[in-house]
Amino acid sequence: MSTDLSRQPGSDPVLSVENLDVHYGLRRQRRRVLHGVSLNVAPGETVGIIGETGSGKSTLARAVLGLVRASAGSIVVGGEDISAYGTRQWRALRRRGVIQYVFQDPLRSLDPDLTIEASLAEPLLLQGVSREEAATRVRAFLSRVKLSEELLDRLPGELSGGQRQRVAVARALVTDPRLVILDEPVSALDSANRVQILQILKELRADGVALVFISHDLGSVAGIADRIAVLYQGELVEVGTARDVIGAPRHPYTRLLVGSAPTLHTPAADRAERAALRALLHA
Numbered sequence: 001m002s003t004d005l006s007r008q009p010g011s012d013p014v015l016s017v018e019n020l021d022v023h024y025g026l027r028r029q030r031r032r033v034l035h036g037v038s039l040n041v042a043p044g045e046t047v048g049i050i051g052e053t054g055s056g057k058s059t060l061a062r063a064v065l066g067l068v069r070a071s072a073g074s075i076v077v078g079g080e081d082i083s084a085y086g087t088r089q090w091r092a093l094r095r096r097g098v099i100q101y102v103f104q105d106p107l108r109s110l111d112p113d114l115t116i117e118a119s120l121a122e123p124l125l126l127q128g129v130s131r132e133e134a135a136t137r138v139r140a141f142l143s144r145v146k147l148s149e150e151l152l153d154r155l156p157g158e159l160s161g162g163q164r165q166r167v168a169v170a171r172a173l174v175t176d177p178r179l180v181i182l183d184e185p186v187s188a189l190d191s192a193n194r195v196q197i198l199q200i201l202k203e204l205r206a207d208g209v210a211l212v213f214i215s216h217d218l219g220s221v222a223g224i225a226d227r228i229a230v231l232y233q234g235e236l237v238e239v240g241t242a243r244d245v246i247g248a249p250r251h252p253y254t255r256l257l258v259g260s261a262p263t264l265h266t267p268a269a270d271r272a273e274r275a276a277l278r279a280l281l282h283a
């Protein structure tokens with residue numbers, strides 16, 4: 001396959017991953033989970049990363065967030081090579097709010113002992129914003145994620161799942177980051193909440209933030225991503241515009257994904273075709 005998986009025209013990328021390898025385990029247990037992953041994300045761009053369970057999506061997110069160390073390759077965020085950063089440098093980078101994250105389970109992104117107001121103000125206060133200014137910005141952001149100010153005094157455990165995820169999205173975006181990594185942000189939500197969060201993310205993109213949106217569900221990514229990258233068994237097998245990847249998928253695994261996605265408005269591959277694609281993948 002001759003797809004150039006890393007090149008993206010235009011301004012300097014906000015995220016540039018080059019030839020990334022990640023291993024888990026030691027000695028005999030050592031296993032490669034990501035291999036030769038290269039991907040650029042331009043400022044303001046939304047890139048969807050899709051792949052089946054175990055393909056390495058969350059590992060890629062963790063590597064970019066410094067939660068797991070790369071065994072080879074580089075990760076450059078906003079021009080800084082962060083792949084060799086130590087814990088302290090990572091902490092400083094997160095404190096500056098350049099890169100933020102939203103996980104599938106909002107309780108992982110939110111401190112259960114902090115009120116919603118404190119949770120939303122915290123990243124701003126860490127940046128040196130005054131308490132007064134932080135309170136104003138928190139309220140403004142709350143309305144952008146369509147939540148009422150009544151929730152500000154509550155703890156995360158006192159909100160519904162959909163409300164919690166909106167708070168997590170607000171917390172990730174309130175510092176005006178350049179890049180937000182969203183790992184399965186809508187997978188735990190019912191369909192009404194899923195649609196609302198996707199709509200909110202679309203609206204927030206107008207601020208120019210770059211989003212990396214990870215999902216096993218092509219249908220969730222299809223409506224929001226400018227480009228889609230397909231991860232298969234730890235390797236990126238296809239990257240292209242959402243229109244190309246969905247309308248004219250090139251790799252057999254992508255064709256299988258597109259054919260199996262019931263919410264996409266493309267003719268679903270019939271059972272025989274899917275079986276043939278599976279046979280090709282496992283040949």
Ligand SMILES: Nc1ncnc2c1ncn2[C@@H]1O[C@H](COP(=O)(O)OP(=O)(O)OP(=O)(O)O)[C@@H](O)[C@H]1O
Nearest residue numbers: 024025033051052053054055056057058059060216
């Ligand atoms: N901490 C770990 N130690 C050892 N192996 C791990 C660890 N975390 C993940 N793995 C393995 O690495 C592979 C990739 O896992 P990863 O969580 O990145 O996949 P994923 O595509 O995000 O899957 P899912 O959609 O199920 O979340 C899997 O085989 C998984 O079992």
